[in-house]
Amino acid sequence: MLAAYASGVNPDDPFAALSVGEIDPPAVPEEWTRVPLVAASLNHHDLWSLAGVGLRADQCPMILGTDAVGRTETGEEVVIYPVIGDASLADETLDPKRTLLSELYPGTLAESVAVPERNLVHVPKGWTAAEAACLPTAFLTAWRMLTTRGRLPAEGVVLVQGTGGGVATAAIVLAKALGARVYATGRDPERREKAEAIGAIPIEAGERLPERVDIVIDSVGAPVMAHSIKSLKPGGRLVSCGVTGGPIAEVDMRHVFFKQLEILGSTMGTRDELLEVIRFCAEREVKPVIDSTFALADAERALRRLHSGEAFGKVVVTID
Numbered sequence: 001m002l003a004a005y006a007s008g009v010n011p012d013d014p015f016a017a018l019s020v021g022e023i024d025p026p027a028v029p030e031e032w033t034r035v036p037l038v039a040a041s042l043n044h045h046d047l048w049s050l051a052g053v054g055l056r057a058d059q060c061p062m063i064l065g066t067d068a069v070g071r072t073e074t075g076e077e078v079v080i081y082p083v084i085g086d087a088s089l090a091d092e093t094l095d096p097k098r099t100l101l102s103e104l105y106p107g108t109l110a111e112s113v114a115v116p117e118r119n120l121v122h123v124p125k126g127w128t129a130a131e132a133a134c135l136p137t138a139f140l141t142a143w144r145m146l147t148t149r150g151r152l153p154a155e156g157v158v159l160v161q162g163t164g165g166g167v168a169t170a171a172i173v174l175a176k177a178l179g180a181r182v183y184a185t186g187r188d189p190e191r192r193e194k195a196e197a198i199g200a201i202p203i204e205a206g207e208r209l210p211e212r213v214d215i216v217i218d219s220v221g222a223p224v225m226a227h228s229i230k231s232l233k234p235g236g237r238l239v240s241c242g243v244t245g246g247p248i249a250e251v252d253m254r255h256v257f258f259k260q261l262e263i264l265g266s267t268m269g270t271r272d273e274l275l276e277v278i279r280f281c282a283e284r285e286v287k288p289v290i291d292s293t294f295a296l297a298d299a300e301r302a303l304r305r306l307h308s309g310e311a312f313g314k315v316v317v318t319i320d
Contacts, residue, residue, distance in 0.1 A: 001025050003110035004299035004317075005063045009052030015307075017050045020299050023061060026106040026114040033117050035070035038077065039129040040108045040296075042306045042315045043067065043137050043166065044244060045100070050303075054103055064299075065108035065317075066101050067136040069129040072120070077129055079278070080108060081119040081271050082136050093268050100268070109299055111319055121274055124282040134288035134314040135278065137268065138166035142174050143277035144269035145217050145239040152178055156214040159203075159231050160184040161224045163195040164312045167241060169289040171217045172200045174277070177284040183209055185224070194312050198289060215239060222246035229255045237262040289313030295320070 003023045010017040028034050046064045049055040055062055066082040084105060085098030092098055101107040106114065123132040145167075146152045158175045160168050163184040175182045176199040184200035185207070186192035192202035203209060205224070212233030218224060221243030228238050229252065238261065255261065269277075280286070291311040294302035296319045306315045 001111040002296055003063045004065070004296065004303070005061045005109070006050050006055060008060050009050065009055055009057050011051045014047055014050035015300065015304070017060075018300055018303065019061070020297065023063065023110070025112055026063070028114045031116060032114050033120070034112050034114045035072065035078065035080065035120065036112045037068045037070045037108060037110065037319045039133040039319060040065050040068040040317045041133040041138070041166070042302055042317065044242070044306070045102070045137070046109070046303060047307055049102060059104070062102060063106035063108075063110050064102050065110070067133055068108035068113060069123060069132045070113065070120075077123040077132070078120040079123055079132050079135050079274070080113060080115055081121055081274055082108070083268055083271070084116065084119075087116075087118060087271075091270055093270060109296065109317060111296070118271065121271070121278065124278050126282070127287070130290060130293060130316045130318060131288055133316055134166065134170070134290065136274065138170040138314060139174070139277050139281070139288065140269040140274050141167050141241050141266065142170035142217070143280070144273050145241055145266045146171060146175055146178065146215065147276075148269070148273065149264050149266040150215040150217070150237050150239045152180060153214055154179060156180045157211060157233075158182045159209065159213045159216045159228070160200065161216060161218045161228060162186075162220040162244070163200065164191050165219055165244070166314045167219050168217070169198065169313045172198050173286055173289070174280075175217075176200075177280070177286045183213065185227075191312060212236065219243075220245040222249040225249035225251060229261065232259065232261055234259045235261070237264055239264045239266050241266045291315055293318055
């Protein structure tokens with residue numbers, strides 16, 4: 001079958017490790033099922049895998065991709081929940097052995113994927129396959145950050161750092177739909193204009209906000225840490241899901257203890273949270289922001305678009 005996969009890992013030149021071509025379909029363990037895929041969306045996780053972050057050379061070839069929509073034998077379109085963990089736990093994201101598709105098991109940038117049967121979730125009514133393929137990482141992560149981890153209060157105030165990425169754009173539209181006032185930083189006027197168009201109050205990177213916020217949603221990391229901490233009101237929460245700008249940050253602990261701040265990590269979300277965000281999006285008619293769409297055969301172009309940092313919203317791959 002056709003797939004985009006890591007033929008090895010290369011920290012210096014990740015694209016040298018990328019192959020797009022024929023590969024054997026994945027094995028189907030007991031209580032798993034093989035699902036033909038219709039659309040997938042990209043994440044920085046795919047680029048990190050090519051660079052050898054979370055993926056070893058001896059695990060290759062490994063099909064990339066965590067997010068997708070497939071079609072069952074009955075013709076029903078389903079979202080693929082990408083977390084493989086202990087389903088008996090109340091929160092499978094806390095399973096120390098949990099993994100994502102494309103880490104230990106082949107991923108979704110392919111014509112089919114094998115997953116546990118419980119990992120198939122109905123596509124929201126009125127959503128295209130391309131739109132629904134944006135749910136499993138970006139929308140699920142943003143939802144958990146805002147609700148479970150961030151505990152967004154009614155009519156709360158949110159700052160989204162680094163607008164443009166999949167999680168950031170999802171956080172803006174979800175927070176607005178939850179009734180929050182949303183500020184979003186952007187490194188250039190064009191990105192700030194796009195953030196404003198989807199409901200955010202645009203702010204230059206590092207600019208002082210006109211008010212303190214309840215929650216900061218951050219996937220950037222080190223470069224924005226000081227700004228995030230200073231932007232929080234007393235008792236506020238900084239929720240981090242990524243470090244695209246760098247992992248090692250300095251924190252002025254005086255702000256943290258004096259304002260009684262919380263710094264929280266958040267990774268993906270549970271299957272129940274995926275169902276929650278799907279229901280919410282269907283009820284509020286919330287849709288993802290899609291930057292661009294590519295065919296599976298053009299997966300390298302799609303990944304280079306993501307790597308460029310110029311995408312605003314999700315990069316989607318369609319599968320014939």
